Amino acid sequence: MEKSNGYLSAIEGVVRGFIITVILLLIFAIVMTFVEVSSQVSYIVYLVTTIISIMYASIYAVRKIGKNGWLIGIIVTLLYLFILYIVSIISGNSAVIAADGVKRLVLALVVGALSGMIGINLQ
Structure with a gap:
């Protein structure tokens, strides 16, 4: 298998991750039209959606690049x-990163690094 350019593969992985994000959030929006959902459930759904998207994007990019799994x-x-x-800034949400945001960032970085390691071993 011929390995491709790292930058292009990383960007393509991020785009694919956003496609997964949009699909999952559309499904959640449809569910929300029929069912009352609490803010806690919404937070968990957004967090899980982000994690799934990052996992997919990282594994995809690493499989295309073929090296440096955790770094990619x-x-x-x-x-x-x-x-x-x-x-989120463009859409009008606040741009303040609180302690909760830092926790989410660390969780996302750990998931991305582990997904990269998994992706390199799936070859």
């Missing part, structure tokens, strides 16, 4: 979260 996983995670942060 972290880079993909940072790029994904940066774009998500920019989109």
